[in-house]
Amino acid sequence: MRTALIIGEVVFGLALMAAILLQTGYTPGMAGGAFGGGxxxxxxxxxxxxxxxxxxxxxxxxxxxxxxxxTLLLARFW
Known part of the structure; x- marks a missing residue:
């Protein structure tokens, strides 16, 4: 049970990171806003x-x- 949860945690964690990194940015960023490019x-x-x-x-x-x-299931069954 723990092994399946750990494997699922790694797979979904990597997929979540990929989904976040593939999104486009909508603002010039903090540096651009801080230096007058807001x-x-x-x-x-x-x-x-x-x-x-x-x-x-x-x-x-x-x-x-x-x-x-x-993550909650893994914490519960650890």
Whole structure:
């Protein structure tokens, strides 16, 4: 049981990292905002995500929930 939970934790953890890293950024970043570049570009705040970005956002939420549940189960059965 523990082995399956550990394997699931690793697999879903890697998938969650990949889903987060594949998403596009919407702001110029903290450095750009700190040095006077804080004007949102097209695709900034308030712009609805479309296509692949929307799909990746949903996948990230689902993977995050599954990862959290696996973490709690692993802590329970350790």
């Amino acid at each position: 004007v949102p570009q097209s695709g900034g705040y308030g712009v609805k995500k479309q296509g692949v970005d929307d799909l990746l956002a949903r996948i990230t939420v689902i993977l995050g929930v599954v990862f959290a549940v696996l």
